[in-house]
Amino acid sequence: MTDLLVRPTSESARQRLVKGALRSREIAVFVILVALIAVATVRSPNFLVGSDGWRDLLVTPSILLLLAIGQTVVIITRNVDLSVGSTVGLTAYLVGRLFVDQPGIPIVVVALIGMLFGAALGLVNGVLVAFGRVPALVVTLGTMYIYRGVFLEWAGSDRINAGDMPSGFLRLGTEQFLTIPVLTLVALVMLVIVGYCLRSLRWGRELYAIGSDPAAARLYGLPVTRRVLGAFVICGALAGLAGVFYAARYGTVSSGAGRNLELEAVAAAVIGGVAIFGGSGTVWGAAIGAFLLVTIDRVLPILGIPDFWQRAVVGGLIIGAVALDRVLSLRRERQLRQARDDARSGS
Amino acid sequence: MAEAASGHPPILELSEVAKSFGPVLALRSGRLEVGPGSIHALVGENGAGKSTLVKVIAGVYRRDGGGFRFRGADVDFGSTGESKNAGIAVIYQEPTLFPDLSVTENIFMGRQPTRSGRRIDYPAMYAEAERIFGRLGVAIDPRRIADGLSIADQQIIEIAKAISLDATLLVMDEPTAALSSVEAERLFTIARALRDEGRAVVFISHRLEEVFGLCDTVTVMRDGAYVGTRAIAETSTDEVVSLMVGREVADLFPKAEAAIGDVVLEVDGLTAAGEFHDIGLTVRAGEIVGLAGLVGAGRSEIARAVFGVDGYDAGSVRMNGVPVPPRSPRASIRAGMALVPEDRRQQGLVIDQSVARNVSAAIRGRLTTLGLLLGRAENRVAAPWAGRLEVKTSALDMDASTMSGGNQQKVAIAKWLATEPKLLIIDEPTRGIDVGTKSEVHRLLSDLAGRGMAVLMISSELQEVLGMADRVYVVCEGRITAELGRDEATPDAVMHAATHVGGHLAGATHADEKVLA
Structure with missing residues (x-):
């Protein structure tokens, strides 16, 4: 028959799982990450085995992890948020100022204020993109400079030092729970929450639909404007939380805080299999991508690779990831065309 | 009329609906009345306002004036979501699917079944999709992504959406334009089943034989206005055509006689996997050659390959006997080719x-x-x-x-x-052009041929092909299935070749002849 081009798979749920896993980008990137850690550990056992090594391995990526989650939510809707680096810096400074101006303020309250502040900055992006119908690349490039400018104006030559912040807050940067650093734990909780929402809630799936074909989403009657707005707010809130982390982890906040983090977040998402044109990819992949990026930064010097090549490796990784996507999708397209041909000539 | 006879109040009532875009009046006074358990045809030439009327019903556009009642109540839809909630499902000319998502998600997007905590119940969703596919008699893996589905299967997904929505009114805007006859027949079976459940179906098509085979009532539109409604049993194709056109067909297509010269374009054995196979054709100076067939048959792809926009796997293209290198529009232009693409605004x-x-x-x-x-x-x-x-x-x-x-x-x-140029390839020369200007474009093409230019014209409008072309090649599923001279090219012959590959389904000819005559 010519009309049945696709037959239902006769494979069991287990077969499907195995096949899916073999094709999954998340697992491929995870394997590279593990291999990298293994090589580094063989070269210098302290990288993994020492208590500091273990802790650094986990805690260093936590800031980028949060940003990569937020960036993924936005990229899935076929947008991008380049202002998150500036949001991190601005929020980190706000956190410091709060501790300076309101001594004794509870840490939880500060963290919440940080997230709310980030969410507000995300809302500005969202409003401009969703209502102004201006491409997100342009809008967030603009707000990236604006937020950075506000930061410079506000802070002046002032900077927040470790002494300005309570020791309980700074301890968060190093504290562990069941050998897992607290910051990493919080970031992982966020990862699970967002991952769950994107997979299992209606609005999460609608974000994918919007990114997959924005025009069809409007025709379909999905609340596109509201969803895009929401995606930017989530991204902003996570960037705000990342700013709180930044203050806790590094202790000092100067005007350069968070610079270039936005591009690393995009890179982490892309390496983790999030399609830059929206519609596909998961936060799990982006999270592994974030771990990989940060770990590479630390492993390559151990392997004695010169500075220049370290940057180039990261660049190669990004281009490799995109090229891989392209090759795979071309192959799939060819297979589908072939299948259609076969179905026709078989008629 | 059918709905009056059945005694049920109409489900959909549109009267005096008007819609303009800036200075362009797309719809002057649209009128449509559809009863339950009825398949109602909406016909008219391109630009008659059918699609605009559909988009008003769907809530894509808000009407400027006129009445709009659905299930007995006045409605005014501001968005597609509102019309959908009211029970209206629309299948547009171009299927609107989310390519990255599974077909099941495409069907249920925004209305997924949920378990406690508003969590999407995937197993229930797949099971429901499988149930709907079973009912439609198709075997589509509910987990496969929508990307790469054939147009026919995409349309099945759209219908599955409408069924899962339990829509009272299903509007199909030229659903068969890109379907083979087998695929179209499958669609009709589904439409009849929906009608028998008491739903109302609005069916838009250019193919009158489909209208007469499937529908019970027909409403005709012309130039943005309602012309008339007839029960199918009480009318004839001739009457419907004269209502649609409102003038003699011959006036529309002023093809002048021209001296046919030497062969200008010679295509031999052109093949691109998955697109078209073994295409051979010639165009002579002063000749207009029509490339007819259904939308999606591969005609535009052939034109793009000949012109060098896309590559091909085998075959050759010659201009005045000189081979033209593949994949080089520049070389094609130098050789004297010109391509006016289908999508003016984009390409x-x-x-x-x-x-x-x-x-x-x-x-x-x-x-x-x-x-x-x-x-x-x-x-x-x-x-x-x-x-x-x-x-x-x-x-x-x-x-x-x-x-x-x-x-x-x-x-x-x-x-x-x-x-x-010595050769003009023109893809759908009059798509989206109003009737008056159409004949100007036709006169222009005829003029050019008269001056010795070779013209290769792709058109989905049967009347245009028959009126303009000296010779017609018919393409079906990527193959040339017929070459017809001006005298042999009847609507029957072209439509038959356009829906049949290599003599398959010869039994269907009889039915075609009856309704197309």
Whole structure:
């Protein structure tokens, strides 16, 4: 028959799982990450085995992890948020100022204020993109400079030092729970929450639909404007939380805080299999991508690779990831065309 | 009328509906009344306002005036979501699926079944999708992504959406345009089943044989207005055609006799996997050759490959006996080819630039003075062409985007005529052009052929092909299934070849002849 081009798979749920896993980008990137850690550990056992090594391995990526989650939510809707680096810096400074101006303020309250502040900055992006119908690349490039400018104006030559912040807050940067650093734990909780929402809630799936074909989403009657707005707010809130982390982890906040983090977040998402044109990819992949990026930064010097090549490796990784996507999708397209041909000539 | 006879109040009542876009009046007074348990045909020429009316029903557009009642209540939909919630499902000409998501998610997006905590119940969703597919008699893996589905299967997904929505009214806007006859028949079976459940179906099609085979009532529109409604049992194709056209068909297609010269284009054994196979055709000087077939049969792909926009796997293209290298539009232009693509706004014109700049675009290299392109030179080249084509534009520096479809098409043609081609390939020359301007485009093509140009015209409009072409090649599923001279090219012969590969389904001929005659 010519009309049945696709037959239902006769494979069991287990077969499907195995096949899916073999094709999954998340697992491929995870394997590279593990291999990298293994090589580094063989070269210098302290990288993994020492208590500091273990802790650094986990805690260093936590800031980028949060940003990569937020960036993924936005990229899935076929947008991008380049202002998150500036949001991190601005929020980190706000956190410091709060501790300076309101001594004794509870840490939880500060963290919440940080997230709310980030969410507000995300809302500005969202409003401009969703209502102004201006491409997100342009809008967030603009707000990236604006937020950075506000930061410079506000802070002046002032900077927040470790002494300005309570020791309980700074301890968060190093504290562990069941050998897992607290910051990493919080970031992982966020990862699970967002991952769950994107997979299992209606609005999460609608974000994918919007990114997959924005025009069809409007025709379909999905609340596109509201969803895009929401995606930017989530991204902003996570960037705000990342700013709180930044203050806790590094202790000092100067005007350069968070610079270039936005591009690393995009890179982490892309390496983790999030399609830059929206519609596909998961936060799990982006999270592994974030771990990989940060770990590479630390492993390559151990392997004695010169500075220049370290940057180039990261660049190669990004281009490799995109090229891989392209090759795979071309192959799939060819297979589908072939299948259609076969179905026709078989008629 | 059928709905009056059945005694049920109509589900959908539209009266005096008007809609304009800026100065363009797309719909003057649309009227449509559809009863439950009925398949109602909406017919009319391109530009008659059918699609605009559909979009008003769907909530894509808000009407400027007129009455709109659904299930007995006045409604005014501000969004597609509202009409959907009210129980209206619309299948558009182009299926609107999310390519990255599974077919099941495409069906249930925004309405997924949930478990506690508003969590999407995937197993229930897949099971429901499988149930709907079973009911439709199709075997589609509910977990596969929508990307790469054939148009027929995409339409099945759209129908599955409508069924899962439990829609009271299903509107199908030219659903069969790109389907083979087997696929179309499957769609009709589904439509009849929906009708028998008491739902109302509005069916838009250009193929009158389908209308007469499937529907019980037909409403005709012309030039944005309601013309009349007839029960199918009490009317004939002749009556419907005369209502649609409102004038003699012959007036529309002024093909003048022209002296046929030597072979200009010679295509032999052209093949691109998955697109078309073993295409052989010739076009002579002074000849208009039609390339007929259904949407999606591969005609545009053939044209793009001949012109060198896309590559091909095997075969050859010759201009005046000289081979033209593949994948090089520049070489094709040098060899004397010109291609006016189907999608004017996207591919044919730089829509936000002036008429002069558009006309001179293809020969820009020749107009430069010391490497600079002067506006004066552009205007100098553009003026005679715009004059000859009667492009109605007050000034050459007017933006192409502000002109009507017909004038845009003339500018797109003028751009290529400026290269002085020997062969003009033109894809859907009159799509989206109003009836009056259509004949101007036709006269222009006929003129060009009369002056010795070879014209290869792709058209989905049967009347256009039959009226204009000296010879017709019919393409079906990527193969040429017939070559017909002007005398042999009857609607029957073309439609038959367009829906049958290599003599399959010969039994269906009889039915075709009856309704097309």
